[in-house]
Amino acid sequence: MNPHFSSGPCAKRPGWQPAALADALVGRSHRSKPGKAKLNEVIELTRSILGIPDGYRIGIVPGSDTGSVEMALWSMLGARGVDVLAWESFGKEWVTDITKQLKLPDTRVFEAPYGELPDLTKVSPDHDVIFTWNGTTSGVRVPNGDWISDQREGLTICDATSAAFAMQLPWNKLDVITWSWQKVLGGEGAHGMLVLSPRAVARLESYTPDRPLPKIFRMTKGGKLIEGIFEGETINTPSMLAVEDAIDGLRWAQSVGGLPELIRRSESNLAAVVDRQGKSKWFDFLAQRPETRSCTSICLRIVAPKIAALDLEQQAKFVKDIASYLEKEGVAYDIASYRDAPPGLRIWGGATVETKDMEAILDWLDYAFNTKSA
Ligand SMILES: Cc1ncc(COP(=O)(O)O)c(C=O)c1O
Structure with missing residues (x-):
């Protein structure tokens, strides 16, 4: 039997061997034609397996899931009121970022103890909302997205790192969705995935927060989205070994159905x-x-x-x-x-x-x- 039951990095896919990485583009530039093709393959397989709508951008970003969530928080928040939900330690991290680091004044925090969920009906459709789809440390997930308004003005920023590829995510209810490779498909820890709805892109192009943004978080140039980030032109250098492994996991996912x-x-x-x-x-x-x-x-x-x-x-x-x-x-x-x-x-x-x-x-x-x- 396979004894790997860790919640991250998680078990590799059945039958995985290091030989799965034989085609990794190591020692080559990730900006070369074949390098970009590998990164783009991750994006396109992800889109097809998860059924991500055409208008949504999919990017590979630095700093694993944390990096991906923080890019969104630092680049987008402050344009309107914020509701942040937390019911275990990772959700609490986002509360800390928003209240103690970004110090956003118009913020409401909805917390619940381990084992429970906060009252989701309190979330305002006028506010941006930040939440984890699945709280990895309490094993509590939101049952669905019915509590998210289709008429919302705010953005929904969803940390889905222990949900993506194992739970149905209602894309039309979500504006920013993040995860990392080492979870449900058993990939390697390194990079984050960042999915943006057209409304999230509109926020990036219409709002510039009054704070410095490190290069690693910047998604716009001259007020326009840097489209390349969502076509495999990563902000900085990725591990091509981890990229190959991500492709292997996605191909396995496709092969099983x-x-x-x-x-x-x-x-x-x-x-x-x-x-x-x-x-x-x-x-x-x-x-x-x-x-x-x-x-x-x-x-x-x-x-x-x-x-x-x-x-x-x-x-x-x-x-x-x-x-x-x-x-x-x-x-x-x-x-x-x-x-x-x-x-x-x-x-x-x-x-x-x-x-x-x-x-x-x-x-x-x-x-x-x-x-x-x-
Ligand atoms: C819900 C949630 N958010 C964030 C993280 C941090 O993820 P990473 O280590 O990929 O940055 C984890 C890790 O387990 C998590 O479960």
Whole structure:
């Protein structure tokens, strides 16, 4: 079985070998004709697999998902009021950026504790809104985009790094969408993907924030979008090895049946955990409402009374013991919950994880829990 259940970098696609990188354009310029063709292949495969509308730009940007989100925040915010939503640590990072770094005055923060979502109906269609589609450290996702107005004046900026390729994203409801390669398709960490709706482009071309913007964030020149960034002319130098790996992941995605099959694989992993939870009972989902349970970062807490009665430090130790035991046995790597999240387990169920491996780890978890709590 494959023991890779980390929530990032995530498991490589089934059958991946370093030989998949044999055609990497290493030692060549990314601005050469074949270099640009490779970068453009990433963009076009992404568009076709995810069904991204024609009018949306797709760019490869520096700084992984963080870089991509920050480019959008620094370049676009300040034109109107801002609503920022947070229900786990990554969403909170965007709150910090907006309130403490950008210090935008007209900002409303809607937060919820781990396991819950803020009240999405409070979001104003007149404001720009920033949110994560799937909170990777709490395993809570928004159930859909119905709460986003089709008549909105503001932009929706969506950090979809643990959602893209495993969840249906309603493109017409989203104006800026970001992710990185090392998540659902198991690529290499390095670059960010940045998708812009025509309305997001209009914001860039009509609004210049009164603050310095480092070159790495700049998407316009002379008030016009730098179209090249969205045609494979990256702002600075990408890793052509990571680019080759991204192409490999996208081709794999296409070969298994595209987005519907990627979603099916991930949902099947969640279903295996739901099924086991119904039988085992010693754990529960951190997500309070079933429709918000993530199919990628599946976060579990221990509810067996004997363990739940321990203080948080002892609970964390119990969970660490289980995680280290499974790691030592070579069964599951990196499944303890994120450092800032409540003690528990976080098991990645993205599209590169096989459901038979998920079922195997659940057997091991039952065994480890029963042994360690006896
Ligand atoms: C929701 C979310 N946002 C941002 C990040 C940071 O991503 P990166 O390391 O690609 O910048 C992560 C990483 O796990 C994440 O899960």
